[in-house]
Amino acid sequence: MASLETTVGKLRGLGYKATPQRLAVLEALSAEQHQSMEELRGRCPGVGLVTMYRTLDLLCETGLVRRLDLGAGPRYELAEDHHHHMICESCGGVSEFEECPVDTRSLTNMGFEVNAHSLEVYGRCAGCVEGGRR
Amino acid sequence: MASLETTVGKLRGLGYKATPQRLAVLEALSAEQHQSMEELRGRCPGVGLVTMYRTLDLLCETGLVRRLDLGAGPRYELAEDHHHHMICESCGGVSEFEECPVDTRSLTNMGFEVNAHSLEVYGRCAGCVEGGRR
DNA sequence: CATTAGATGAAAATATTTTTCAATTACGTA
């Protein structure tokens, strides 16, 4: 996992200022995966709501953060470590997996320049399958 | 592409009524991929806003419809035909591709029961690459 | 350390989504 300094460096490189608020948001993001605005706010007590929105927008636009739809409003996470999500439709649990089962070569062959991708898999987690939960 | 009757049949099978409003929403969904609430509303003049929300929620819960986050608020599309999205970060265009570059066997091996998945690829479309647009 | 473009925060304005509840309707059963 790249350090936050690296991420901040990228921001600076793009001409944005490294304000305490932005650092706080990045810090908050690094605490846990796919957090909601509310959760992030809880970790950034000193940052105004408007700034939260603006900062997350900025981070998403610059590609440093991903905005996800896992079913209950937007969630955010650092883009730096590549992983995907398994969403259990029985218990609602979300877990990550590292191994990337996506091969984008066919898209590259079509002339599309691939920068990133986002994959969500829906189904039933091992626990729910074993427990027979529907 | 499966007919709407098939989709309606599934709804009925789950114990839900096939109301004119639900049919209208399904009809609207079948007109185009990844539409916003606003677009769908435009295609369902007779359906109340609340019913739109409720119907789309229901369709998503039952897996007949997918809710997507392509960057500017929720979008909806019929789940019946499997495809993925390429989002161009230069021109903002969204296009679909059919060929599925995802192999979920590794997840199955982990005990996860895979029902569906959603993949979005970000980058630059062929047009923007050729045109040198950033 | 002065300058200044960029960033922030509070309040207000909008937009979006959910709740409530009375009225209506799809559909199985008689």
Next chain:
DNA sequence: TACGTAATTGAAAAATATTTTCATCTAATG
């Protein structure tokens, strides 16, 4: 076909979520 009933709908109101505005502040440069 008519009936009964639980499911569904719509309108209004309430609750949430997001964006805009604008005066003030500050990070970064020289």
